[in-house]
Amino acid sequence: MTTNLTLAGIVAQKHTFILPLDYSKPEGETINVFARELVSAENQHKNLPFLVYFQGGPGFGAVRPAANDGWIKRALQEFRVLLLDQRGTGLSSPISAASLSHLNAAQQAQYLSHFRADNIINDAEAIRRQLTDNQTWSILGQSFGGFCVLKYLNDAPEGLKEAYITGGIPSLTRTADDVYHATYQRVLAKNADFFKRFSDAQALLNTLAQYITDHEVTLATGERLTVEMLQLLGVNIGMEHGPESIYYLIEQALITTANGTIVNPLFLTQFSQYLDYNTNPLFALLHESIYCQQNASNWSAHRVRQHYPEFNYSAGKPFLFTGEMIYPWMFEQFANLIPLKTAANAIAQKQDWPALYQPKKLTNNKVPVAAAIYSEDMYVEMRYSLETVAQVANLNYWLTSEYEHNGIRMDGERIFDKLIAINRGSQLR
Template sequence: MKPELSLAGLSARKHTFTLPLNYDDPQGKKIQVFARELLSNDIDTDSNERPFLVFFQGGPGFSAVRPADNSGWIKRALTEFRVLLLDQRGTGLSTPVSYLSLAHFNSELQAEYLSHFRADNIIRDAEAIREQLCPGQKWSILGQSFGGFCVLKYLNDAPEGVKEAYITGGIPSLTRSADEVYQATYQRVLAKNRDFFTRFSDAQELVTQIAEHLTHHEVRIATGERLTVEMLQLLGINIGMEQGPESVYYLLEHALIETDLGTHVNPLFLAHFCHLLDFNTNPIFALLHESIYCQRSASNWSAQRVRAQYDEFNYEFGKPFLFTGEMVYPWFFEQFTNLKPLKHAANLLATNSDWPTLYNLDTLANNQVPVAAAIYSEDMFVEMSYSLETAKQVGNLKYWLTSEYEHNGIRMDGEHILDKLIALNRGEQLR
């Protein structure tokens, strides 16, 4: 098959697969799942003969990376693999989910449709694709953040398809509830707030001025929504990323401008603000994020309920302003334009107590597939103690615990991180 895309140092092919929405009803409704195959342009080897490494993106609800060149973790991977970038169902070019694509369903049917977009069906898709692309052959898998949840689900459900596995910034708890997860992550968000406001000494003054302005004036962001203090707090999802605190601080710096007609919010701020939040463009994240922790239980808007125990996050004049983190709240579906039509479906998903069990502890304890994981001790999104707890529960898992990186370390230093994990998995010395 001829590559459709040529980039600096690599070529790419497109693949589209027609797969069941519901694997319990294989003759029923179908969806399209897209994957991009990357090949090295190294003239000394035949890339077509190399085994596959499948990448599971973070999220849920985000498409795979669109590479511009042969760099980062992809560069390391292409030295021995063909890389398959999978747009998980509902994202990118894989029958994307949006309020428009769901508009012909009532709320109950929307929720039923969306219930098929968790990690269990992402893995069923991957196995169906493996049987078409390389039947009878095992492949390697790499998961970042939520992609790590997918890796463990793969090892739980279909280890016979996997030769070796890698996880970066995404070892989930196998047993803990959403409430327990948020109890831990709110503590981590508080720590990141302390770090942020210590590093940038005038940031508290800047953000308080913005919050007070928003309290007394109606301000609308570039996508049309009224900018509220609660919405402003959501910028905190970025302070747990490499270079994220800097992006947030520089945004705050030019938020307010003085004109002859008084103080106004800078239009540049309003435009850039939208670029730092993905809730309008990636609805699966808001709809299903809490469900990734649910096994025979409902989340019941866990992040909102647990937040009630942390009064620090409820901004009032005279109190320090704090950012929130990777939390989803029910008011998203009242304030974000593209989420409003999905409000009832979101409530049905949040109250669903019939989510299937994700992990079998005995199966994972007896895992035979070599697994290497990077655990970031300062990760705002994933509680380190829970990751270490899981590492003890999964057989044949080796980990590298480091404080060098934030949650998105693979995006910043992916070539080194993947190289180290491959060496760790194979018992080799790091090159």
């Protein structure tokens, strides 16, 4: 099924594909996978090659463009862009507690096991064969999308002409525990920078933490606000403009009224807009599994946190934000995660995750790959990315401190242009 619509300077076509849930059982249960095809108005009748975009996450639908700008503007000069809603996200059979309510917890966990990068790549390959008459195409992955790019290079390089990665080169071999040890240290550095930049933020957060400890404060989404939830705002401080937005939020958290100090209703409404756990439960359910290869995560971030007790807040201690970590208590505190608690525990204990990468195979990679690695990235450890660069043939990179993790959102046209120049062997501009 296809539907056309026109955006600002872009002609967009909507595609929905019916694909197997489990590719080992192609005649079994199916899911819908949605993709939006973009082409510039002036190129709409040209036979241009495709560039497929893999969104960060896991668990988030592809960007919904409003105008011909950023990396999309650069891409549309020579490509048709395909914005893929990865399975379980956006309009691709989206995952929620409601959508899984007909299954028991064990069935939910089994169903969710089909939503990792391996099947995202299976979907992409099925779509490529349908949409391009089996022609090769180019791919671009941001953050977790970069993990998908490496998986594509590993599993189906014959479908690729070239590949691009921004802020998302995974380790090929390291465990989730390795990743979180590195990440906690990165988050500590981002905290130090945050509290240095905003000199009254520590006092504001200590006062707010004490208030919500002493009073039952209910968010607009119905949950009780806890100190642990407040710490989760730190997932934003590794983004460009993220620290500013969080500071301005906490700056107005408490207000004085005729009846005394209360939590600002504005804060209670905006707080949940900075966290995605209720709206994108797949992110919480599968985040740790993206690092699992024939081993269980066993709530890695929660266990590793015990090596960094400074994150365990109590009155009189400095307040610290946490980062992109998933904790088991989240499935007791967030309304839309509570029904999935048992399934989440089963996923955390799952030991038979298939291997994601074959390092020996990637040492013979023939597909040109250009990557932007951000040296200050809070979410993807630079050292591990550089380890992978040394293991993957034909992967050239640009290491820069100019951008945070969301660089492609902030300056995508320039970043993608540089990566194209790298892949084409041109001088960087």
